[in-house]
Amino acid sequence: MAGPGRLAMRALSGCGWVRGSDPAVLSRLRDEAVVRPGFLSQAEEDTLTRELEPQLRRRRYEYDHWDAAIHGFRETEKSRWSDASQAILQRVQAAAFGPDQTLLSLVHVLDLEPRGYIKPHVDSVKFCGSTIAGLSLLSPSVMKLVHTQKPEQWLELLLEPGSLYILRGSARYDFSHEILRDEESFFGEHRVPRGRRISVICRSLPEGVGPGRPGEPPLAC
């Protein structure tokens, strides 16, 4: 997909991959809800997908938890990576995290089938620090952020395959995030048809928590 058309970009300030309810929200969250399209080369995308596929294929998609935040998904946590993937994750770390932040050693890998979606939620502050950074593979999708107290304030993030998104600070704590289901998958006027999407999500540890205790953080942050 080539990115949003001129129409969708009309109301935007700055980046063509982020839309917002109003210019004030866009400017306030400018550095806190960031999309970097084309962060991965096609070769890097293929490397990650090829490495994850066998591990994911062993699991079944889950649908039936009526109160769960995520529907039509399978997931894993991964600590050991090939050298090539390790290099990609290091680029993510350098792009998204500060030198004083420690990352969860387990990287969260989420596979959403074409009908899969993620309901609005705020990642638990118990298990996840101030920064969340996610790579998107295979299918484009729209991530929507809505202010938990003032729902009239929102952002839409267009996540194309190969893109990196970063949520930090207020965007991470004061806004819920969700991945829209296919029927609702629009970036402004721009329809974003959903296929299968894999995301690779790095998170910082809650501040003040040491990096030890392997295996402690749960699957769903």
Ligand SMILES: O=C(O)CCC(=O)C(=O)O
């Ligand atoms: O798939 C993503 O990029 C986000 C997943 C998510 O919000 C979560 O696991 O908490």
Ligand SMILES: [Fe+2]
């Ligand atoms: Fe989340």
Ligand SMILES: [Mn+2]
């Ligand atoms: Mn989660």
